[in-house]
Amino acid sequence: MAGVTFLTTAAIALIELGMDFPAKILLFAAATALTIAYRRLPATPATQAEQVEQRDPLTGLANRHFFQDAGQKLLETAHHRRRAVALLLIDIDRFRTIAGSFGHEAGDTLLLHVAKTLRGEATSDAIVARFEGDCFGCLATIDPRAPDRIERLAERLAIRLSQPIRLNDQEFAPRAAIAMARAEGASETIDKLVRKADLALIAAKARGDGKPLWFAAEMESAMAERNAIITDLRGAVTRGDIQPRFDCQVDLGTARLTGFEVSGHWNHPTLGPITADRFMPVAEACGLSGEVSLSLMRQAMACARDWDPSITLSFPLTASQFQDAWLAQKIIKTLTECGFPAHRLEIEITENALFANLALAQSIVVSLKNQGIALALDEFGSGYSSLAHLRALPFDRVRIDPDFICDMAADPGSGAIVTAIVQLGDNLNLPIAAKGLRHSETEARLRKIGCSHGQGPLYGPPLDVAQVRQMLAEKRLLAGVAAAPITSPRLAG
Structure with missing residues (x-):
């Protein structure tokens, strides 16, 4: 001095x-x-206390409280300087399940990995924070004429966060949902910006493909629908308002009806008729997908007891259900209560469902197979490690991702992939089924290359219970009724 x-x-x-x-x-x-x-100069006790209050104790990133204050100031400064501000949110898929399976210490390791990756990729002037749990935020100023800067950051993060890391001596490849929102106008506040990014994050998680997603205005109405579903879902399950719909499954070689895939249909009091692809992602996020599926099983099995014994029921289950160690016992209990033969039941599992905890999925599958229940790998080709999963679990059937089937006519690449999958099935002595069939030309091509079964709009819309019974009666496929001769190449009895 x-x-x-x-x-x-x-x-x-x-x-x-x-x-x-x-x-x-x-x-x-x-x-x-x-x-x-x-x-x-060493920090004074007061300064040290302030720094502690501003930081997340695990990751060392800013906490939510500091983010709110600093973020609002950044918005105001950026507006005066004619700069734009963008917010990026990251959420780790199925983090609670991962922490429960690998242990909380492994969960902390994963959070530290995400924090380090985000801080390393973000610019030095960005505000990087851990909001709570497995949710992280990055707020940065951008040139209004070049908003793709935040997109490039999001894409780099999506790639880096999908790389395998080791958790408790096991290699694990996490996946993150990533959303982006941009501040618009002088009236924008940090709270409004976070809400927009939250809505985009919900949409990104529901989409489930790991690709970053920008906020769009229509997400507001989607959130209103989601809230209405959340409010009424549990009561609807209790009252049996969510009812089964049956999608025909057909043997491509003989054109005979072999079974139905069961999905849910709900006449919501304010939203009107809604299908499973709208309410099941919400049910999964709320932890109610298992209750919905078991309710549909009970209803469908009760209806199908007097159908022809050759008719099977197939149920697609969500990824979160395969993280329930009691899943097999719940399904077997439902079978017993309904008096439904186990060999007429097929459970569909996606590759994504296997991804979080393959060991638990194997245990569930073995318990189901021991009871005579069939297992199908659903949406084959859309997940992570198809061949490894075919070796790891005793599947009875593989269903090709409907996107490949829909694109066969227009995209030679999709056609080549479908042909390769069918050939793989032949080599493994594993029947291959096609979902999403819409055109007779595609059906003929699939039949020619040896695909065993088809399913989709080509065979009509999903049917309710009364429509199924009428169709089965016409085809003499109710128990005790003699089968009718084949008269039609499609859905013949």
Whole structure:
């Protein structure tokens, strides 16, 4: 400090002599010395306490409270400087399940990995925070003429966060849902920006493909629908308002009806008729997908007891259900209560459902197979490690991702993939079924390459219970009724 005093005194003397320029140099040197000295001073207890209050104790990132205050200031500063602000949110898929399966210490390791990755990819002037749990945020100023800067950051994060890491001596490849929102106008607040990013994050998680997603205005109406579903879902399950619909499954070689895939249909009091693809993602997020599926099973099995014994029921289950260690016992109990033969039941599991905890999924599958229940790998080709999963679990059937089937006519690549999957099934002695069939030309092509079964709009819309019974009666496929001769190449009895 003595040196600073000397420099200041000398500068004053030079000013009195009219030597302004050398005086300015001395004053600048004094200011620089003061700044360096201040930064080297140890933090006071009050400063240390303030820093603790602003930081997440696990990751060292800013916490939600600091993010809100600093973020609002950043918005105001950016507006005055004619800069834009973008917010990126990250949420780790099925984090609670991962922590429950690998242990809380492994969960902390994963959170630290995400924090380090985000801080390493973000610019130095960005505000990076852990909001709560497995949700992280990154707020950054961008050039309004080049908003793709935040997109590139999101894409890099999606790639880096999908790379395998080791958790409790096991290699694990996490996946994140990533959403983006941009501040619009001077009236934008940090709360409004976070809400928009939250809505986009919900949509990104529901989409489930791991690709970053920008906020769009229509997400507001989607949130209103989601809230209405959440409010009424549990009561609807209790009352049996969610009823089964039956999608025909057909043997492509004989054109005979072999079974039905069962999905849910709900006449919501305000939203009107809604299908499973709208309410099941919400049910899964709320932890109610298992109750919905078991309710549909009970209803469908009760209806199907007097159908022809050759007719099977297939139920697609959600990824979260395969994280329930009691899933097999619940399904077997439902079978017993309904008096439904186990060999007429097929459970569909997606590759994504296997991803979180393959060991638990294997245990569930073995319990189901021991009871004579069939197992199908659903949406084959859309997940992570198809061949490994075919080796790991005793599947009875594979259903090709409907996107490949829909694109067969227009995209030679999709056709080649479908052909390769069917050939793989032949080599493994594993029947291959096609979902999403819409055109007879595609059906003929699938039949030619050896695909065993088809399912989709080509065979009509999903049917309610009364429509199914009428169709089965016409085809003499109710128990005790003699089968009718084949008269039609499609859905013949």
